[in-house]
Amino acid sequence: MDTLFLYSGAFLAILMFLPLYRAVFGPTILDRLIGVNAIGSKTTVLLIIVGLIYNRVDMFVDIALAYALLNFIAVLAASRYFQKKRGLYAEKRSD
Amino acid sequence: MxxxxxxxxxxxxxxxxxxxxxxxxxxxxxxxxxxxxxxxxxxxxxxxxxxxxxxxxxxxxxxxxxxxxxxxxxxxKIRSILMLWLRWVGYVPWLVFQVFLANLQVMYLTFHPRMLDLIDPHIIEFDSRLKSDYARTTFANSITLTPGTITVNATVLGRFAVHCINTKSGQALPGKMEAKVAKVFNE
Amino acid sequence: MNILAAILLIGGLIFFAGGAIGILRFPDFYSRLHPAGKLDTAGQFMMMAAVALFVLQDLSWQSFLTAAKIILIVIFVFITSPTATHAIVDAGVRAGLKPWTKAERL
Known part of the structure; x- marks a missing residue:
């Protein structure tokens, strides 16, 4: 079971590169925001799995809870901020 | 919200x-x-x-x-609060089942090689008969979690704008889910 | 119990993979929110359930508390994930982004 947790954690870490592409090269600002949100939700799970690997779940679960809160607040604040910006769509769109 | x-x-x-x-x-x-x-x-x-x-x-x-x-x-009234929460807890398992169905559908679309032919995104609008804020919030969040639909806007007057991924998923709204939410909130 | 936890874990990983690929493949910002908002929620739910089952195997007060915290995270995610999705959509609508339609492809 420990190896399974190790490999699923590694798979999750590799999986983060796909939203990272969207976060770096996304055509609009809100696409980047979606990428950041997806990375955050994967990190929440990854933190608990890291805790299981180190046998310290009771400590890492608090960090994961704080990270979930932080992720939500960050997305909310960023989208509140960017909706005031005109010309959000001025970046070139590539389908 | x-x-x-x-x-x-x-x-x-x-x-x-x-x-x-x-x-x-x-x-x-x-x-x-x-x-x-x-x-x-x-x-x-x-x-x-x-x-x-x-x-x-x-x-x-x-x-x-x-x-x-x-x-x-x-x-x-404390009694109505408790009954409301009990009914709300009874609503959650159905919602989780719907979420599971929604995920299977989006997974199918995601891994389909000719995905661009299958999807047909558009925004529909409809009026809801739900009154209270909690009912509308629950309804909007449920719409977002269930198949192929995302709530774009919900006005004070009860007008909902919903983004659908294909034509079929938009036709099911408001329908059954609104009835369930109305039953939970006793409206 | 171990087998159930493993099945849930792998199912969650598949959902996460679908979400990550969906964010790359869908054509525009509005339709990208569908995999981002739903598949990530389901993946988190399943993986957290697997971890909670695994933690609950040694029945002690400490592990019960840890499982309760994990369930708290799941409840929190189920409430906030649609809200975050709605906030992003709202920002897009107010900025005047047009949704991608089928006609645009031709």
């Missing part, structure tokens, strides 16, 4: 018509219930059961409950 606070403020003038004792009792119930919820949250999150930490928890959750106790429970 963001409009929940102003209209609960707007409900205030009706409370002032009640007699003094009744107002006092209503204030007590909402505050007491939110105090117990906050204190349970404190106990779970701190994980220590010695006297010092428990007293700290009682003090801080009492302060928060006194300041913002009337935000969560707006209804005056």
């Amino acid at each position: 963001k409009k929940a606070l102003p209209s609960s403020r707007a409900d205030k003038p009706t409370d002032s018509n009640l007699s003094q004792t009744k107002r006092f009792r209503q204030f007590n119930f909402g505050t007491l219930l939110s105090f117990f919820i906050l204190f349970g949250l404190w106990v779970v999150l701190s994980g220590r059961f010695d006297g010092f930490h428990l007293v700290l928890g009682v003090i801080s959750s009492a302060i928060v409950a006194l300041i913002s106790g009337d935000l969560i429970f707006t209804s005056p």
Whole structure:
């Protein structure tokens, strides 16, 4: 079971590169925001799995809870901020 | 979601018509219930059961409950609050099942090689007959979690704008889900 | 119990993979929110359930508390994920982004 947790954690870490592409090269600002949100939700799970690997779940679960809160607040604040910006769509769109 | 606070403020003038004792009792119930919820949250999150930490928890959750106790429970009767929460808990398993179906559908679309032919995104609008803020918030969140639809906008008058991923998923709205939410919130 | 936890874990990983690929493949910002908002929620739910089952195997007070915290995270995610999705959509609508339609492809 420990190896399974190790490999699923590694798979999750590799999986983060796909939203990272969207976060770096996304055509609009809100696409980047979606990428950041997806990375955050994967990190929440990854933190608990890291805790299981180190046998310290009771400590890492608090960090994961704080990270979930932080992720939500960050997305909310960023989208509140960017909706005031005109010309959000001025970046070139590539389908 | 963001409009929940102003209209609960707007409900205030009706409370002032009640007699003094009744107002006092209503204030007590909402505050007491939110105090117990906050204190349970404190106990779970701190994980220590010695006297010092428990007293700290009682003090801080009492302060928060006194300041913002009337935000969560707006209804005056404790019985209706409890029944509402029970019905809401009964609604959750159906929602989880719907979420599972939604995920299978989106997974199918994601891994389909000719995905661009299958999807047909568009925005539809419809009127909802739900009245209270909590009912509308639950309905909007349920729409977002279920197959192929995302709530774009919900106005004060009950007009919902929904983004659908294909034509089929838009036709099911408002329909069955609105009836379920209306049953939960007794409307 | 171990087998159930493993099945849930792998199912959650598949959902996460679908979400990550969906964010890359869908054509525009509005339709990208569908995999981002739903598949991530389901993946988190399943993986957290697997971890909670695994933690609950040694029945002690400490592990019960840890499982309760994990369930708290799941409840929190179920409430906030649609809200975050709605906030992003709202920002897009107010900025005047037009949704991608089928006609645009031709």
